[in-house]
Amino acid sequence: MIYPDAKLASNIFEKPDMASTREGFGKGAVEAGKEDVRIVVLSADLAESTQAHHFQKAFPERFIQVGVAEQNMATVAAGMANYGKIPFITSYATFSPGRNWEQIRTTIAINNVPVIVCGMHAGVSVGPDGATHQALEDMALMRALPRFTVISPCDSEEGRKATLAAAKLGNPVYMRFGREKTPIMTTRETPFEIGKANVLWKSSEPKVAVFATGPLVHNALLAARELEKESVGVTVINVHTIKPLDEEIILAVAREARAVVTVEEHQVAGGLGSAIAEFLARELPTPMEFVGVHDQFGQSGEPKQLIEHYGMGVSHIVAAVKKAAGRRST
């Protein structure tokens, strides 16, 4: 059943409210800008589709247009942060941190200045734009960088909260956001703290721990409801912070369930699944199944169609849970 402490919206299964996680960024940036005059937002010619245009409208003097130049955006922001500003840099994740990764590594991470890299259009759910615009490697790229915190909000409301929290963190942050409107599961009352994963669903005798991130958390919850009907108990955890991992809760939940499934709209190499596998291999070797994209690029199509095609639908999660349940450690 839904874990009461998560304070989720009551309509998440029937008719959930819909909004994209990038819309949450748009709102959060304006709120953060009101709280702190040091905040600036940079755009590489994608103000509207990154939702940075809300900040642009609210604070035109703190919005900086750099043109189609993501390497410039990262390095200009590094200079501004070095001076004392708190810059958010906004583009599609394939371009930033895709194209400008070295500039991020040298001038933000090694330099240790608080730039917040916002990668939009993450995952195959970008849809018709096709493989070139569907970022599936961004978490792997950013998780490998020392000093970076990596956040993947599950819905618009969490995207808003994450944006506010990132602005206050004082170190380099990467946040990934989706293009498509997806169910709003969390509410203003849902707890959010960077580095603290949230239990969203808990059966009385969980056989599998499902760790999910991003909008696919909703599919994980739908799978949990279906599995409950078949008397397969699971725990569903929203791991919004990929780095640093909430090791305490992951260990506790994995120990109780003795089998793990990870769910992410990302290559299974290098993302959430890898991060949890690295941790559990060290602390508590546990059988695992990985739901995500398996060493392929996306293609044009409708978001739902692509999620199904690449094996991240509800039925895929259900199957992965059953497989993991059959492999539980003793």
Add this chain to the structure above:
Amino acid sequence: MITDKQIKDIEKKALAIRRTVIEMLAEAKSGHTAGPLGMADIFAALYFHVLRHDPKHPDWDERDRLMLSNGHITPVRYAAMAHAGYFPLSECLTLRKFGSRLQGHPERERLPGIETTSGPLGSGLSQASGYAYAARMDGKTFRVFCLMSDGEQEEGNTWEGAMFAGKYRLTNLTAVMDRNNIQIDGNTEDVMPLEPLADKYRAFNWHVIEIGGHNITEFIDACDEAKSIKEKPTLILAHTTPGKGVPSIENDYRWHGNPPGKGPTDKIPADKQKETFLKELEETKV
């Protein structure tokens, strides 16, 4: 007006900086020689006349900021900073060694006064531009300098930064290009022709001043002129001789990335390079 005596004093500092550069690179047994020697006059002029700074308070809020984009010539900056009193001269001999604050390529958090991390080419002009933009937002009056190489004009990021600084009329930004015509694989015009550099920057809405990079008066005058330009960022295009002051090194691209003791041996054997260069330096007295 700068006096002849002041110029002479800066020239003496430049000679001392060159001596330190050779000693520290020989001790490190790795690093770049030609670029640091070629920029010694400009660094001496910066640290002993142009920059508003306080070596005892490297975090002073009103200091001018000096961003080094081509991080590989950092030995000349370290040497200039040591001679200016930022840290003891003896620390120069720790260059590139384990635990040293003097990293092979400069890191902001390791050494106060270094301003930014650099080495991978082409990212300094944008960083300096972002810094200058942010400072102007807050009405700060200090100046931002960006020193860069000619080789890194081959990087796209450099031109993105140039476009940005031109668009936003960053008059508080002065870029200085070390136009020494060499890079690792050969002469710049063979590897990838760069000319006409002055025209290119003018086309990007910059004010360009061409100078002889070993003429301290010309450099100081150019920095003064840059302050008076009120609608554009300024580029000082400084024509320099790589390896300046040591004839055995001058204009030889093979000395771009080698230290004394590890460079080409067709003129001077490896074990005699350091002492020969120090001797040449004294005899030449730039």
